[in-house]
Amino acid sequence: MSATAGAVWGRAEQQDFRSRVRGTLLGVAVADALGAPVDGLTLEEIRQAHGPQGLTDLAFGHGRRGAITHHTQLTLFSVDGLIRAQVRRDTGAWHPPTDLHRAYLRWAATQRDWGPDERRKEDGWLAREEWLYARRSPARACLLGLGDDTMGTLDAPKNPGDQGPEAAVRSAPFGLLVGWEPQLVLQLAAECAAQTHGHPTAYLAAGAYAVILHALARGESPDAGVQRALALLAPRPGQQQVADALQHALGAVRQGMPTPDRIEELAGDGTAAGALAVAVYCTVVGEDVRHALCLAVNQGGPSGAAGALTGGLLGALHGETALPPAWLAELEGRPTMLVLADDFAMEMTQGAALHGPTGSAPGWLERYPRA
Template sequence: MNTAVGNDRARGALLGLAVGDALGAPAENLRPSEIRRRWGRIEGFVSDDPAGTDDTEYAIFSGLLLARHGSALDVSHVERAWHHWIADLDEGPFRGAGFSERGTLENLRRGLAAPISAQHRHAWSDGLAMRAAPFGVFAAGRPAEAARLVAVDGRVSHEGEGIYGGQAVAAGVAAAMVGAGLASVIAAALSVVPMDSWTARSLRRAVAAAQRPHPDRLTMERAVRSAVVIAGYPWTDLAPEAVGLAFGAFTAARGDFRTAVLTAVNMGRDADTTAAVAGALAGALNGESAIPPDWAGAIGPVRGSCLPSMRGYHVLDIAELLTPEDPAGAGPAGTPQERVAHGRDPSTGADPASVAAPCEPVRDPAPVAASPGSARDLATAAPSVPVRDLATAAASPAPVRDPATAAASPAPVREDRR
């Protein structure tokens, strides 16, 4: 892959994540009917001061960690980083972000270590999926490696379906980074998770719904939501649902950036995360130029409203750290590890002062407690299906099985779509 093209796609992936996060934040936890009552159809930023949430800040956190350690990343690195950059600091304005982060922090502060630190009531959340894109950027064209690395990161905070969601996103971005066709991106995501998992079933159902002909956009969005959303479930951040909706939006848009992100936003639910994932996939596939300039220009350095230690970093800083040096001298000098080693250490260089932009609020009315029992070692679990090296296979997209006929379990109860 040409270095300039790779750098452009890296910038597209991570800027696309941040744009999707900021666009979707106001619509988080809303139904489509509530979105329409407030704004009609969202076609751009509805906030006068758009900003990312924990999705962007945790993606930066994981990106910095990955840039420092590369493929040598192990669970001890991740656990130390959680302590050094988050758990052992005064909370300040940090409000805990999502449920999985709160549960993880409580367990780490109690002295629990991975994988026990991931044993809490929201280990299946989309908190790993939201920060998975940097792994696909780093392992461009190598979905299996992207999935392996994101599972190492996730072992501190997630189990089971929470890990699978992150793996699907990382692998999909890795395939998109080398220009794989839409079908190959979807196939890469499915190839790294068990085919009978909830995540795989949701992804297949959403893709199938998005591929069917629909009379209009609203009908299509309702069909994708109905394929994966569970009626009456009190939390919107479960990984199988969010990943399914994101890939459904990406498929319905045929990879187009603007359409993918807006489709995800207008479907509501965990809209910042679904739009962030759809934006990362479409941004990796099409590059930075596919992002509308006014949207891209609205994204500044993160404010640290969720993670004070990340304040001042821009997602484009992370894209630069995770991409190789341009032999012609146009790119950043040094390996990713060397560049981050000489950069600002977020544990000491960030200003944890309170800022205006809120991070995702904690909505769980009950305390998050560690659950008993041992966790599987998902960081070393082998993918259920071998993955081709997509760096050399981008020109021949792999077929996607018909999700409508591949589901292994009954369809979930559907949510009211009014």
């Protein structure tokens, strides 16, 4: 796969990349749907509700099986923001964190409005998807961070005490910027995480997660991705908790068969660092995708976030066809996710044919306005 921003993509490379993009988005979503019904329950409560093996299949949540939460909603808007950033680059305006912030504000509107405003053509097509106008347990930090138009930055972050994993989950699409250098991927993910989660543990976990997924999307191993993330984290203030969590995850891989107790130990007190450790561990030790996702969600911490982080890594590593088809068949919003994934893949591999100095496809600019 090409790792150069201006490289020409062959057909096989494009198909492989599209499969990894689809896998990432669907992996986040299906694991989010798996973990959401047990989010916040203790392991004992999960077993009481679902049997001695814990949760092994999709369960009812938000009125149906396969319902996604704000983790997936925000991940989709991350993709939308990245496409819009590429389109806006034609105008000479190139500051992706601003475009991502605008995308997240469009998500925030879905949490307070009854439905899309068809008059706002500048919102693009994703913000007009009616099924996204549903409150699905949004984290307080997300609502507060996006409660006004002021954008949090690394120098002046929103919610500077929040160490939650939500910003890391929505960072999966940054790892799909395979033409970018890893350090730039980390920087973008951290800057965008600081818009809602201002503690270094939260925004550096988001950056590390994006770097690991970036390696997987480029065909590298999980271990190579973790080692690169550790090297890039090393000079950053406040990185120790995230680095320790990643080291702990790698160490746990060598300690025999995975157990729920080991998952609980890695998860710790439910911070972004703990959820990231669970995701890395389960990605490496899972017998298959289904087993890995069930490992990730059967624990007393943020099951939905840990599952979604794991699903993103596995989707980037293996592509969409490795995901459990019976779960995908019930996944809420799957048609939207597939369209968005394919649009992202097309923009990143063939964007010059869609818009640029010599002309633009009107339909593309209607879907992803420059405004």
